Amino acid sequence: MKLVVCINHVPDTETKVKIGTDGKTIDPSGVNYMLSPYDEFAIEAALKLKEQFGGETYAMSLGSDVHKETLRKTLAMGIDKAILLKDTAMRDSFSIARALADELKRMSPDCVLFGKQSIDYSGEQIPGLVAEFMGLPSVSVVVKIDAKDGKITCEREIEGGHEIVETSFPVVIAAQKGLNEPRYPSLKGIMAAKTKPIEDRQPTAVPIVVETISIQKPAAKQPGKIVGTDTSAIPELVRLLHEEAKVI
Ligand SMILES: Cc1cc2nc3c(=O)[nH]c(=O)nc-3n(C[C@H](O)[C@H](O)[C@H](O)COP(=O)(O)OP(=O)(O)OC[C@H]3O[C@@H](n4cnc5c(N)ncnc54)[C@H](O)[C@@H]3O)c2cc1C
Numbered sequence: 001m002k003l004v005v006c007i008n009h010v011p012d013t014e015t016k017v018k019i020g021t022d023g024k025t026i027d028p029s030g031v032n033y034m035l036s037p038y039d040e041f042a043i044e045a046a047l048k049l050k051e052q053f054g055g056e057t058y059a060m061s062l063g064s065d066v067h068k069e070t071l072r073k074t075l076a077m078g079i080d081k082a083i084l085l086k087d088t089a090m091r092d093s094f095s096i097a098r099a100l101a102d103e104l105k106r107m108s109p110d111c112v113l114f115g116k117q118s119i120d121y122s123g124e125q126i127p128g129l130v131a132e133f134m135g136l137p138s139v140s141v142v143v144k145i146d147a148k149d150g151k152i153t154c155e156r157e158i159e160g161g162h163e164i165v166e167t168s169f170p171v172v173i174a175a176q177k178g179l180n181e182p183r184y185p186s187l188k189g190i191m192a193a194k195t196k197p198i199e200d201r202q203p204t205a206v207p208i209v210v211e212t213i214s215i216q217k218p219a220a221k222q223p224g225k226i227v228g229t230d231t232s233a234i235p236e237l238v239r240l241l242h243e244e245a246k247v248i
Contacts (some may be wrong), residue, residue: 038115
């Protein structure tokens with residue numbers, strides 16, 4: 001089975017992100033990057049499918065050379081080969097998805113796995129777009145996978161419950177938190193990753209159809225208000241929660 005996991009290299013959740021001087025990109029200075037957390041579930045799912053069916057696992061990312069750092073981590077987790085669709089240009093979700101789909105069509109995988117969401121811009125668009133461009137079935141927010149006899153049954157997390165769906169390979173799957181417990185890279189895995197290949201490939205040029213005009217941080221939080229320090233403050237507290245904060 002040929003399994004490809006598409007991964008993104010995103011700012012570490014601990015990083016205090018600053019907006020660049022152009023007002024529409026992130027200032028990369030001082031930013032630590034990491035594998036987008038939902039993509040870890042996708043990698044673990046690919047490794048488990050390989051353990052079940054055999055075959056080969058690939059991690060693929062579209063971006064600049066800095067994505068290699070994160071691709072190397074996937075190799076340390078156990079992925080066999082990595083591909084960097086090398087591009088330094090800014091792309092929107094549509095353009096990223098088209099370039100990924102063009103490369104994936106050439107590779108003809110049995111299963112393409114994604115995180116359900118890239119935690120930097122949270123578009124939640126790329127898995128569905130790739131499936132559409134490839135003409136493949138797509139299952140989103142997957143929390144359980146059961147594959148046998150050429151069929152794949154997935155459990156999806158939906159509002160207030162779970163939905164069970166069945167489809168067949170080849171398929172596009174977007175992983176939700178809880179799908180599995182992603183493994184940590186072992187020391188052996190880290191050493192092996194140093195010699196595993198990361199191949200540069202040229203992504204197709206696709207026009208950008210959605211342009212970012214600006215990005216803004218949320219307004220600074222107002223300082224807290226101390227209404228009183230004993231029970232006599234309760235009526236005023238209730239009034240403020242009701243009339244000002246409008247939460248009760
Ligand atoms: C203001 C702004 C500035 C940006 N600046 C840059 C920039 O300077 N350089 C740049 O390259 N990108 C840039 N991007 C793109 C950004 O980093 C994300 O890659 C892109 O927005 C992800 O799209 P999404 O949020 O729709 O992804 P989602 O649809 O939420 O992602 C879902 C899944 O798709 C996969 N995926 C997402 N992105 C990639 C990828 N690149 N390669 C492989 N798989 C992927 C992952 O599995 C991910 O979990 C910028 C985007 C915006 C809005």
